[in-house]
């Protein structure tokens with residue numbers, strides 16, 4: 254498998270959105286190709302970072318408006 258193909262598949266790899274064959278091929282390539290491995294690790298870190306950032310930029314008044322618009326039931330617990 255070529256690096257270019259691996260790099261195309263990496264985003265899907267991170268989202269677990271591809272077949273066993275593709276996964277095995279990418280994993281095999283990552284073991285042998287440091288360049289792609291570094292790219293993969295960088296992407297993985299990026300995803301971790303994005304997921305660890307709390308949602309910001311939503312004004313509390315917007316949140317309250319959404320809560321009011323929802324059917325009357327307890328809002329989900331804060332995380």
Ligand SMILES: [Zn+2]
Nearest residue numbers: 256286288289
């Ligand atoms: Zn490679």
